[in-house]
Amino acid sequence: MTFPWRIWVLLVTLACAFITAFGMQTGLVKTWWPVAGLWAAACWASFGLSVWAAGCLLVLGVLMDFMTESPIGAWSLALLSAYGVALVAWDRQPPVPVYVAEAVAVLGGMVAAALALMAAGGIAGYPGLSRAGFLSDFFVTILLYPAVRFVLIPASIRGARR
């Protein structure tokens, strides 16, 4: 990944953290709010495997852990799991159409993230997990994905693999 793209990924990481914090303002607690990190995990895999992107996802996950009072590492593990699934989808040989890769990356990533969150809660000894909360948030994440993909996935990739 070239230097300008690294800066871009870093900025998107900060934007994702801000979006998470934005959803924490009073009055929005019952609103379904997207998990921005999952967008990033699904889209950044289109660049191919990148340690920089993985590191940014890890940092974003730790910030989300602090914000959402989760065990430290839970959201990092979830985002990295989603990133791993998305990598498999994007790097499939022979290449699949871009919308198939994106669909697998987003849906598979969310399943992986959900499983990782459950596992993280179990490992860290947390007594329970509110599935209703994050499932509704995941649903909104999927709904808004078509709009976000234009910002996060380079046009060359979207065009090249159509």
Added chain:
Amino acid sequence: MAWYGRRRSGEPRVGARAVVVGLGLAMVGVLAIQTSSTVRDGIDIPRQSMDGATANVAKFSSGIMGWSLGFGRDKEAEARIVELEAKVRDLQRWKDLAETMALRMERYEKLLDLVGETQGQSVTARVVAEERGPFAATRIANAGAANGIREGFAVVNENGLVGRVIRVGEYTSRILLVTDFNSRIPVMGSLSGDRALLVGDSVTGARLIEPETPDKIIPGEMWVTSGDDGQMPLGVRVGRARKEGDEWRIDLTMHDGAVDFVRMLPPPDFAKPENVPAYGEGLPSPNSDNSLMTSAAPATPAPKPAPGTAPAASPSTAAPPKPAATPPASQPPAVTPTPTPAPAPNGQGGAQ
């Protein structure tokens, strides 16, 4: 496509894969060590400062929203609304207080010797960030240690109990809601008098576990805090009981309105028996074989104390006007009958 740096040569990036997998495994390790309470306590320190940062970002976001939604609103109307809201909050506080006092008075009339509770100064704060993650249901309020808030403070709004303070920063505090999985609050029915533990389920509210006499619970009955844990004040409204299947649930009254302004109440000022009175000069000493024997079992011969040790003075031996002469250290204590002192009114001096 080389401009964004993606490799197309086809060789596997073993090193990069190892790093990413390593990061994942490291996170699993980080999660695993958090089962230790020492580690969790250590993490609490950065969490405190992060709470402040989160609150600031959320406040900033609220400011943006408020500016965009409030554009064009009449300033006079705005001020009037704020004034009336403050009045309503104030009146609701008095209503709560009156209900609590009525409950306490009723109890006092039934039990004349009931020890009253002391109420400390409460602090009113505003909730500046709400969080509904998969692991916890918490809020952040804009009052912290600088405002006198400490961990364990009960948090109520105008409708009832909201939760308790679990972490305190300098100017912020994190509130664990009663709906959280980790929340355990002793409660009692206002009509049935039954006692139970209120446990959150992070979905729709809270449920009662281990009620003493579940048959006595009345549907729709108001449940209040019992204060049995010494952390919550007595009589704070929690919600109404509702039967669901085999278990009793509570429809929380805190949901009757917005959880925006909250009042933080200190725990009742009860001293734990194991903490006070402290042993020392002028205060009761722990019982020993000798002190118990001289006051409670005068007729039986006493065992010989260890050489060089003096029998400890106890409040029970000190209270009578003329207790038996304290024997020398090398002799057994006196076996002559001594008048049994009257029990202390506050119950001190007994077995500890």
